[in-house]
Amino acid sequence: MAFYLLHAPDSYSDALAEAIHAVKKELKLCARCFNLADAELCAICRNPKRDPHVICVVEDTKDLIAIEQTGAFQGLYHVLHGQLDPLQGVGPEKLKIEELVLRLRDEPVKEVILATNPDANGTATALYLQRRLKPFDVKITRLAQGIPVGGDIEYVDTQTLGASLKQRTEF
Amino acid sequence: MEGIVLRRIDYGESDQIIKLFLKETGNISAIAKGIKRSKKRFPHRLEPFRVYDFTLRKRKPGQSLYLIQSADQIRDFEEIKEDIRKIALGNFILEILLIAVKESHPHPELYDFVLKTFRNLSESEGIFPLWFYVAIHVMGFLGFSPNFETCLKCKKPLQKTEKNLFNPARGGLVCQQCATLSKTDKTSVTSEALGVLQFLKKASFPAVPRIKLSSQTRTEIASLLTNFITYHLERPLKTLPFLQEVLLKKK
Ligand SMILES: [Zn+2]
Ligand SMILES: [Zn+2]
Numbered sequence: 001m002a003f004y005l006l007h008a009p010d011s012y013s014d015a016l017a018e019a020i021h022a023v024k025k026e027l028k029l030c031a032r033c034f035n036l037a038d039a040e041l042c043a044i045c046r047n048p049k050r051d052p053h054v055i056c057v058v059e060d061t062k063d064l065i066a067i068e069q070t071g072a073f074q075g076l077y078h079v080l081h082g083q084l085d086p087l088q089g090v091g092p093e094k095l096k097i098e099e100l101v102l103r104l105r106d107e108p109v110k111e112v113i114l115a116t117n118p119d120a121n122g123t124a125t126a127l128y129l130q131r132r133l134k135p136f137d138v139k140i141t142r143l144a145q146g147i148p149v150g151g152d153i154e155y156v157d158t159q160t161l162g163a164s165l166k167q168r169t170e171f
Numbered sequence: 172m173e174g175i176v177l178r179r180i181d182y183g184e185s186d187q188i189i190k191l192f193l194k195e196t197g198n199i200s201a202i203a204k205g206i207k208r209s210k211k212r213f214p215h216r217l218e219p220f221r222v223y224d225f226t227l228r229k230r231k232p233g234q235s236l237y238l239i240q241s242a243d244q245i246r247d248f249e250e251i252k253e254d255i256r257k258i259a260l261g262n263f264i265l266e267i268l269l270i271a272v273k274e275s276h277p278h279p280e281l282y283d284f285v286l287k288t289f290r291n292l293s294e295s296e297g298i299f300p301l302w303f304y305v306a307i308h309v310m311g312f313l314g315f316s317p318n319f320e321t322c323l324k325c326k327k328p329l330q331k332t333e334k335n336l337f338n339p340a341r342g343g344l345v346c347q348q349c350a351t352l353s354k355t356d357k358t359s360v361t362s363e364a365l366g367v368l369q370f371l372k373k374a375s376f377p378a379v380p381r382i383k384l385s386s387q388t389r390t391e392i393a394s395l396l397t398n399f400i401t402y403h404l405e406r407p408l409k410t411l412p413f414l415q416e417v418l419l420k421k422k
């Protein structure tokens with residue numbers, strides 16, 4: 001672990017440290033993006049250097065940490081806490097989707113990156129979000145190919161993930 | 172053995188328990204060891220709406236759980252995964268198969284029908300008639316074939332000009348004369364909906380997308396067939412609220 005952290009970029013160890021800190025203090029979710037937080041807002045949402053015009057939507061905090069690790073993303077996040085799973089009865093109302101819609105209404109968002117996993121349910125989640133977010137005047141993008149179909153963002157190597165973020169395409 | 176994936180459940184850190192619908196043996200449960208981590212045996216995850224040739228082995232004699240040794244993809248209905256309405260309908264079909272096909276009961280005709288459904292679903296834009304067509308015929312293959320032609324009681328052909336009532340439990344309708352004698356048959360069926368149901372019962376796949384449906388008829392048939400399926404499968408379907416949301420709700 002220590003060896004691994006030594007070679008990981010600071011953003012990763014910072015995110016990890018914050019995650020551990022949040023668990024230790026008391027597990028809280030950011031009131032804005034639903035990332036793990038040690039205060040009302042998480043460290044990313046509190047950071048004035050982050051670009052509020054771009055929101056990257058992820059399924060869980062592990063994916064958020066994986067993307068932070070690339071250092072390729074400077075915007076804000078939105079953590080859905082799951083993916084649509086019709087067979088298990090997990091519909092849109094069980095995810096933080098309404099909360100995302102409200103953010104688009106209230107925040108100066110210009111682009112939403114749908115970084116859900118490229119498996120069947122992750123793709124369904126992205127398609128559903130595309131439909132829900134269509135009425136808003138925002139650009140909707142998806143990570144570029146490179147993540148294996150059925151794979152998990154969390155396990156993709158940092159370079160590939162960073163590249164697929166930079167080469168994201170309009171959805 | 173040729174088959175499709177119905178449902179995957181994560182099992183520990185790296186395995187999945189997968190319910191398969193096999194052409195020759197019906198539903199079985201199988202474990203895919205290391206599928207979440209190792210790329211050696213499974214270069215890709217096993218996904219729904221794809222056809223595979225599975226190599227399976229019984230783990231121990233007498234045990235019902237199989238081990239998936241390998242899975243070669245034969246066919247991918249990838250267009251289904253590009254449209255949220257198709258995904259919702261596809262999951263609805265998977266759920267019916269999960270509930271109604273018994274372990275190790277072969278259903279080769281139903282299997283062929285499901286693959287035809289996937290092919291039509293990936294190629295077609297007319298989701299509503301396909302939904303209703305598939306619901307009627309999948310239930311038929313499972314032994315619950317509805318009757319839209321003759322009155323359940325007097326056996327006379329149904330007249331579209333009359334007020335006919337649908338009985339989900341018996342999977343058919345009673346005519347106006349017989350209906351006055353009964354209190355259990357409640358849902359009245361419009362002549363337009365009855366015509367569509369009669370057509371779909373007899374039609375083959377290529378004719379299905381040609382049907383045009385008014386939004387009232389869509390809602391009416393959706394509710395009628397939902398009651399029918401829910402009654403016979405003896406439970407509310409988990410996939411239905413999502414299917415109704417993406418198909419029936421105004422955007
Ligand atoms: Zn936050
Ligand atoms: Zn009668």
